[in-house]
Amino acid sequence: MARAGGLPVEAGSSLAPLRQDDESFADFAYRMLCDELIVLDIKPGEPLNDEAISRRLGVGRTPIREAMKRLESDHLVVAYPRRGTFAAGVDIKDLAEISEIRQLLEPAAAARAARIASPQLRQELREFASEVGQLLPGMHSQQDLMRLDMRVHRTIYRATGSRHLEDILVRYDNLATRIWSLVLEKLPPVSEHIAQHIELLECIAAGDSEAAARLTTQHVTDFENLIRAVL
Known part of the structure; x- marks a missing residue:
């Protein structure tokens, strides 16, 4: 599990989020996306485009995909074949x-x-x-x-x-x-x-x-x- 540290960066913020020294790119992407999904900065049902997230976080697409897999196992995102990945609903x-x-x-x-x-x-x-x-x-x-x-x-x-x-x-x-x-x-x-x-x-x-x-x-x-x- 990635350790959350520092202040989370709001989705859409112009400030570049900071990766911790001991944090892999996949862990960093997971931490940032997890926070945004939990506080609903990423709304339930909203699509998650790995290319757009890659640009926003300054992380390659491979670590983004790794993070998405972890978020899916956490029931925070849902992946549909040929449709893409979406923020899980809140019931x-x-x-x-x-x-x-x-x-x-x-x-x-x-x-x-x-x-x-x-x-x-x-x-x-x-x-x-x-x-x-x-x-x-x-x-x-x-x-x-x-x-x-x-x-x-x-x-x-x-x-x-x-x-x-x-x-x-x-x-x-x-x-x-x-x-x-x-x-x-x-x-x-x-x-x-x-x-x-x-x-x-x-x-x-x-x-x-x-x-x-x-x-x-x-x-x-x-x-x-x-x-x-x-x-």
Whole structure:
């Protein structure tokens, strides 16, 4: 899984996106397109032309095709023979199934992270919890809050120390966040929802696996209820 770093570049921005030093061209293309698909900068059903994307990102067409294959396996794009590749649709009816899977996996992931995190990682989680607390009061953009939520989730997934579990969790969080993006303008400010992460990160850092699992269950449930309230 590519590590997201720095600030994402909006689709259509005149600023050239930056590739990280340790990032392959295919990983870079995957990261950029994944972000645009998740926050719906690339709209559901929109065609993805590899030549146009190649020019926009400054990446060859072969890495673009590699990225497209990964995005297809993530259920973020759909490829049709002789028609091309399109951004996957967002179906609100998928929310219940996605939430059920997350309810099973995310508490287990948080508990695992609390059990196995190294002393160095625990300190990083404490510092990140403090950073989230400092960032939230100045965050008024719903999209910025959504990106912060994604960043916290990915930090916790990485802390599980399981590449396979991390990949699965990222995939379903991406799908959930696409649904979130679809109704983002209808939602009240979600800063309180994001603030739940502070205690969660602190519990993982403290090694309290039971509290970490309980708080994660509540967070995923609150997310589903938040979305359903505006449907």
